[in-house]
Amino acid sequence: MQLIDSHCHLNFDGLSSRLPEVFANMAAQDVKQALAVSVSRQSFDEVFAIAEANAHIFCTVGIHPDREDAEEFSVAEMVEKARHPKVVGIGETGLDYYWCKGDLGWQHKRFADHIQAANEAGLPVIVHTRDAAADTLRLLKEGAANSGVIHCFSEDTVFAEAALDLGLYISFSGILTFKNAPLIQEAAKYVPRERILVETDAPFLAPVPKRGKPNEPSYVRHTAGFLAKLRGETLEEVAEYTTENFYRLFRKVPGLQAEAV
Template structure:
């Protein structure tokens, strides 16, 4: 059985200082690879360094939507940095109306730039959306998005259906295992097996039974096990199809056996 953590922040406090241990824990839980996510210009350099150091780690390039004063990447810069063989996606990007209020035209423009870069590179866009479902879907549609994933899914089945109609994948995090997540759980039963990914969003949102502890990629196994039980499937099957979906979406990532060869 092989799992992949499709979204984590290995450069964040709690993980960056013990990467060898974190990766050893991954291997122990059959988590073969992980995708380290960029959220700022400085964090891109950090996650790229991690990806270059460890063969089982890949990374993305992007600016998170939570800070208006964040130093931007231009579309040209996003496209340029995405040429690196270890950079396999654009983002994390999107809309966040929970933390950000007022005139959010800057957020919309940042999201649109990332969508454009994703389309130009042919790489998937990693979408963050919080309290912004309608505008998230609208901007993705207006941008004619070619490939992407709704990360850390926190919406309902109607949103999942709309995202699937745009050709997007849906990634479930530890949120899925929380008792107060019935809408997310209903959506997880609805999404077809060929469009599901699993992630940790580590060091955040540790799944039950690790809730309240710092999250790490090894814990994606708990989310996969919960997803299997929820859908009436075997965890081995969930691991197989979420892994296959990851490689189909993130086409630049070689399978471990290919990388070893």
């Protein structure tokens, strides 16, 4: 069995100082690969270094939408960095109306630039959306995003249907396991298996039964197990199709050879 953590932040506090332990825990839980996601120019350098040093780790390039004063990547810079074999996606990017208020034209421009870079690079865009569902969908449609994923899905079935209609994948995090997430759980039952990914968003949002602890990629197994029970499937089935979906979306990531039985 093979699982993949499709979204984590290995360079963040709580993970970066203990990567050997984190990787050993991954191996123990059959989490064979992970995608380390960029949120700033500095974090790109950090996740890129981790990816370069570890064969089972890949990374993205992008600027998170939570800070107006963040130093931007130009479209050309993102496309250039995306030429490297270890850089397999653009983001995370998107819209956040929970933390950011007022005139958010800068956020829309940043999102549009990332969509353009993803299209030019031929890579998926990793989308963060919070309290901004309608505008997120509108800008993805206006930018004609070629491929992408709604990461850490926290919306409802209506949003999921609209995202699927745009050709996007849906990634479920530990939030799926929370008692106060019935709408997300309904969406998880609705989304077809060929469009589902699993993630941790580590070090945040640890799933039940690890809730309250720093999250790490090995815990994606708990989310996958919860998803399996929710959908009436086996963990092995969920592992198989979420892994296939990851490789289909992140085409630059080489698949691992099946282990001998």
